[in-house]
Amino acid sequence: MTLPETLRRALLRLAPEARRLLVAVSGGGDSVALLRLLLALPEPRWGLEVAHLDHALRPDAAEAAAFVRALCWEHGVACHTARVDVARIAKDRGWNLEDAARRLRYGFLTRTAKRVGADAVVTAHTQDDQAETVLMQLLRGAAHLQGMPARQGRVLRPLLEVPRSALRAYLRALGQDCLEDPTNADTSRTRAWVRHVLLPTLAARAPHVKATLARHAALQRDQAAHFRRLAQGLIKDAGAEVRALLAQDVAVQRAAVAELLRCAGVPVDAGHVEAVRAALPTPHPVRLSLPKGYAARVAYGRLELVAPTAPPSPAPPLELPAELDAAKLAAFPAARFRTRRPGDRVRLPGGSKTLADLLIDRKVPREARDRLRVLAAHGEVLWVEGVFVDPRVARAPPAPDEDARWMRLALNEARRAAERGELPVGAVVVRGGAVLGRGHNTTRESGDPSAHAELHAIRQAAAALGDWRLAGCTLFVTLEPCPMCFGALLSAHLPRVVYGATNAREGALGGVADLQQHPWKRTVAVRGGVLAAEAGALLTAFFRARRQAASGRGAR
Numbered sequence: 076m077t078l079p080e081t082l083r084r085a086l087l088r089l090a091p092e093a094r095r096l097l098v099a100v101s102g103g104g105d106s107v108a109l110l111r112l113l114l115a116l117p118e119p120r121w122g123l124e125v126a127h128l129d130h131a132l133r134p135d136a137a138e139a140a141a142f143v144r145a146l147c148w149e150h151g152v153a154c155h156t157a158r159v160d161v162a163r164i165a166k167d168r169g170w171n172l173e174d175a176a177r178r179l180r181y182g183f184l185t186r187t188a189k190r191v192g193a194d195a196v197v198t199a200h201t202q203d204d205q206a207e208t209v210l211m212q213l214l215r216g217a218a219h220l221q222g223m224p225a226r227q228g229r230v231l232r233p234l235l236e237v238p239r240s241a242l243r244a245y246l247r248a249l250g251q252d253c254l255e256d257p258t259n260a261d262t263s264r265t266r267a268w269v270r271h272v273l274l275p276t277l278a279a280r281a282p283h284v285k286a287t288l289a290r291h292a293a294l295q296r297d298q299a300a301h302f303r304r305l306a307q308g309l310i311k312d313a314g315a316e317v318r319a320l321l322a323q324d325v326a327v328q329r330a331a332v333a334e335l336l337r338c339a340g341v342p343v344d345a346g347h348v349e350a351v352r353a354a355l356p357t358p359h360p361v362r363l364s365l366p367k368g369y370a371a372r373v374a375y376g377r378l379e380l381v382a383p384t385a386p387p388s389p390a391p392p393l394e395l396p397a398e399l400d401a402a403k404l405a406a407f408p409a410a411r412f413r414t415r416r417p418g419d420r421v422r423l424p425g426g427s428k429t430l431a432d433l434l435i436d437r438k439v440p441r442e443a444r445d446r447l448r449v450l451a452a453h454g455e456v457l458w459v460e461g462v463f464v465d466p467r468v469a470r471a472p473p474a475p476d477e478d479a480r481w482m483r484l485a486l487n488e489a490r491r492a493a494e495r496g497e498l499p500v501g502a503v504v505v506r507g508g509a510v511l512g513r514g515h516n517t518t519r520e521s522g523d524p525s526a527h528a529e530l531h532a533i534r535q536a537a538a539a540l541g542d543w544r545l546a547g548c549t550l551f552v553t554l555e556p557c558p559m560c561f562g563a564l565l566s567a568h569l570p571r572v573v574y575g576a577t578n579a580r581e582g583a584l585g586g587v588a589d590l591q592q593h594p595w596k597r598t599v600a601v602r603g604g605v606l607a608a609e610a611g612a613l614l615t616a617f618f619r620a621r622r623q624a625a626s627g628r629g630a631r
């Protein structure tokens with residue numbers, strides 16, 4: 076079968092309803108070939124438009140956008156390009172760079188598709204990409220080696236069974252040039268190492284390894300879907316009856332544990348799934364720690380997933396924390412990021428003391444102490460997240476952060492909420508250096524589940540402006556907004572939100588789900604983590620007091 080015909084059939088199978096396609100073109104060989112193949116299909120063919128995102132990650136990134144525009148112009152196809160500063164957003168939100176690029180790219184593609192009336196986004200992922208993904212899942216210890224799905228919402232990957240070499244041969248036959256992304260050749264990155272070192276090594280012994288891995292992924296996907304349906308029948312209220320689980324085959328038990336984790340947004344890792352499954356028959360209550368601050372509890376005949384009581388501490392920093400000076404750190408080659416250890420000491424002007432004593436002095440809540448990130452050279456602590464910086468490694472104080480200034484006002488609001496026994500969350504809406512609205516949670520006092528700090532501040536700002544459109548405003552809120560408040564932001568045309576602590580229970584900007592990824596008509600610029608330690612400490616103290624009150628009641 077010819078390549079265009081393979082592609083046509085795959086598209087008809089994946090999205091028989093689609094009429095108009097948005098083709099994701101990076102300028103690389105695979106996506107240029109995809110576009111040329113779509114253009115080569117006999118009439119009537121799909122309506123085509125192209126989208127390209129410039130991630131602003133390489134000095135020559137703008138050239139790729141120009142190349143894609145020229146290619147589209149040559150073939151009479153509309154081309155939509157945009158530029159996003161991926162590195163800055165990744166830093167602001169604490170995401171890793173590749174993850175940020177992917178999220179922002181898919182967000183842009185689906186938004187553009189919606190705007191131009193395309194039914195689907197088509198990417199040029201090949202059989203080689205699929206094989207690489209399966210190997211990376213294996214190396215990561217993922218519970219399922221399913222590769223990428225051929226259809227994921229609006230996104231179609233119709234070339235998953237086509238080898239990259241076939242696309243490159245097609246381009247050569249056409250005399251079509253393309254760009255090569257130099258980072259694809261950088262084997263210090265796992266994906267490039269898998270592509271250029273691991274797969275060729277495997278292929279030297281097993282020539283069909285890519286096709287085999289891609290087929291394995293497709294079979295795994297079908298099996299996993301079957302097991303997931305069985306698992307869903309066993310799960311209720313973020314838990315399952317142990318007896319019902321143990322009556323099932325171990326594979327179904329694993330699927331149920333994996334499904335519980337997946338629903339909570341906890342990364343599904345084979346090791347954790349097995350550890351929880353193995354704990355099911357336990358006669359005594361058991362608690363197992365999981366990523367993102369979650370825990371699995373097996374007690375009183377039930378398996379339950381316990382959400383973190385405080386925002387989970389962020390992943391190790393991609394870059395140095397702002398208050399540390401890289402040049403000064405060179406004097407401490409043994410310095411490493413970790414959590415605290417017994418015997419850790421800090422150097423203070425009047426002598427030294429144990430880190431344990433310092434944390435008590437600084438009133439860091441007991442349950443937060445083991446999660447704090449620490450930078451230490453052996454037992455000598457140079458930095459403690461949000462608590463301490465040794466002057467020998469401290470950077471000159473940065474210019475005052477304007478966002479932090481407004482966040483302090485939001486924190487004052489949160490303290491007001493705490494004084495009234497409300498969840499301590501506060502918010503202010505600011506425009507042109509003036510506070511237009513402020514508020515804190517009053518759900519308990521008003522008996523109104525929607526009485527969140529953000530909504531109070533938004534309503535006040537709209538009243539102050541005499542306009543429900545909060546153009547040019549920024550919302551500062553101490554806790555990452557929930558889906559309801561994110562919806563209110565969109566409705567109010569609020570262009571920017573700055574939040575403090577991550578909301579691991581209801582966060583709509585990455586804490587639980589990232590609603591930004593969806594193709595809303597408007598985009599909201601987001602910055603998280605501003606004075607997060609202070610915002611988090613308020614919440615921790617609130618939940619601790621509530622737990623103490625509850626146990627006091629139980630004892631009486």
Ligand SMILES: Nc1ncnc2c1ncn2[C@@H]1O[C@H](COP(=O)(O)OP(=O)(O)OP(=O)(O)O)[C@@H](O)[C@H]1O
Nearest residue numbers: 099100101103104105106107126127128198199200
């Ligand atoms: N900057 C971008 N703009 C639009 N689409 C993109 C962009 N980067 C990647 N894509 C889409 O995602 C697919 C997979 O991208 P990825 O970078 O993982 O693969 P690749 O093998 O390097 O592909 P290509 O050779 O097309 O660049 C691409 O084939 C393309 O369809």
